Amino acid sequence: MLDSLIRFVRDQYHTDEFIPLHAPVFRGRERELVVDTIDSTFVSSVGAYVDRFEKDMAAFTASPRAVAVMNGTAALHIALKLADVVPGDLVVTQSLTFVATCNAIAYCSAEPLFVDVDRHTLGLSPTALDAWLSEHALIDDRGDCRTRVGHRRIRACLPMHTFGHPVELDALIAVCERWHLVLVEDAAESLGSYYKGRHTGNFGRIGVLSFNGNKIMTTGGGGMLLTDEVIGKRAKHLTTTAKIPHPYEFVHDEVGYNYRMPNLNAALGCAQLEQLPAFLESKRVLAERYIEFFKGSDLQPIVEPEGCHSNYWLNGVICQDGAQRDALLKSTNDAGVMTRPIWALMTRLPLYTNALRGPLDNAEWLEARVVNLPSSVLPAGA
Template sequence: MNKFQEIISFIKSIYPEKDFIPLHEPKFLGNEKKYLCDAIDSTFVSSVGAYVNKFEEMIAEIAGTQYAVATVNGTSALHMAMLVAGVKRDDLVITQSLTFIATCNAISYIGAEPVFLDVDRSSAGLSPESLEHWLKNNTYLKTDKDIGKLNCYHHLTNKRVAAVVPMHTFGHPVMIEEIVNICENYGIPVVEDAAESLGSSYRGRQTGGFGLLGTFSFNGNKTVTCGGGGAIVTNDGDMAKKAKHLTTQAKVPHQWEFIHDEIGYNYRMPNLNAALACAQLEQLQKLITDKRAIAETYKAFFSDKAYHYFDEPPNSRSNFWLNAVLFSDKKERDEFLAISNAAQVMTRPVWRPMHQLPMFKEFLKDGLENTNYLADRLVNIPSSARF
């Protein structure tokens, strides 16, 4: 018996009915088929329909924000949120290197440049300490006379730091309140990448609702899904209106004329997807309750093992989208990945850090000590709800 067989056997005991255990599969438990048929019968299957409106209302309520805008996926939501927050070509956007590539792709769509700062080991999300240290030692503040607004600029390039985009990794909240407070001192808007953290909270508040804007994803592997889909949330009515306008091809409302007043995007969520999403959102708390129970089971199992279970950080309540384990080094990590996948138990390493990818390796970054440490050791293990 190899040294990882005990872990593999335990995972199989959590999902005993499965010959192949996926990392995370969707669960359709309620009104999904009913709402889909209703949307089909209505003939409103594209980006206009009652379920799109209902979905936006449900997401705003969950996030604790006044407004929500439905989008076709999480990447488009993040792209649009940064655009309406004022990010422009050649601006700098501070984020973490330990993230899914969609975060940096969305920055690149605008023509802005990412700045990669280190994460905390407790959350695998952007570190407030790293953020404050980098801003203090690498930027200066200036009031732009033409708009009368305080802006933050990078010392060496004189490029504007236009946004900070923290990502709540695997559903574990970053110290988002601290990040927002730091950014307020520098006049930098926060756009939360909450793609993975629907239902997670920090200090009692839902992630996504702390920043100027927040974004969610409803991809097929998320806690709740509509196949594809995303959402922008905000308390700023003007920004919500702007986001809805731009995601609808910037079409000026008119009974029959096709008039567009700026470059727009085909980013609105179809009513069919929204119907599925509404049914899934009705099951959100049930899913999270089971996923948190699975996390407790994993936590207990790993408590006396040589491997570190990646638990929720302080002051947080995580949806435990993906459970994770830290191994002693990259060699041990790779050995477990090979053995577990050969045993039909799907496991995977964390994403390759963005600063190691060819298209992002030349951008500004700090030492990234924790980023590199986690990237070499972290493995996601099966996390599907059991229904």
């Protein structure tokens, strides 16, 4: 099976050379727009491409406002600040995630509260969240959600749409409303994914995208906040050093952040966004081929949840056990076909070992079994 998988992957990418997990593709006007930025001399935080990229991304995601920043982690940090997360607060999130999700919470001097994921979405479980809150939390006289022991405020809920697969948003929204939690979506991996016809990142107070080099489209490094006009205006102010517009004076009215996306990166993003529909189509073709390949095998391909349209950013399989997972990882990587295990649980990292948590049975089960497969956009004509 493993030899046939290696051959299958090589057939998709038409090469016997090393195959990365997810590489960027530059087939459009990237060079033209980047050179235009260089020629204009506006390569830093001021330039027409930043405004254009924000408007084009807002249109693509059908979001009222999009605000570009330097990376996805910066976007998460600002999103949590705009959700009024303050030092000492708890933020509900999943332990099965990339570390940036939790680091952004720490930037606010808050702490993560880990609940389990659902196996069919790999994302935060509304059922697990409601169960933990029902046993350990209450709503105080001011309407805040607090822990029964210690009376710590639980301010926000930060799910991640793992590998581009949306979480159970309807049920999660209902739990957040019942427990007075602000929903912030970590949609870093889900550009081009839809939950019941609506783009991810548009369900909470704020959603966050990432354009890192390994994402479905890239600006080299970059992120985006999706939100409404009022919060978007505030986000733009905070991420541009809280500077009051003036023809020549330097006036800053609060502590701001130099999180601006450079015009050079935005130009790359504009060119990539022009190709995004084709990228998404290619990745669905690849996902369908993987699903067909694994039919009848003891490796279970990860598929989009019912009612969702996933971008299939990273394809993956669920192995029967850790031994099979390790054999798959060794065989493919030894053959020059990059595969990777899912992240180690955040609760295993020394910085989050002592965080509050509920049972993490599903997260632990997936951690021991999930392997990601090469998922780059297919070569032209493949």
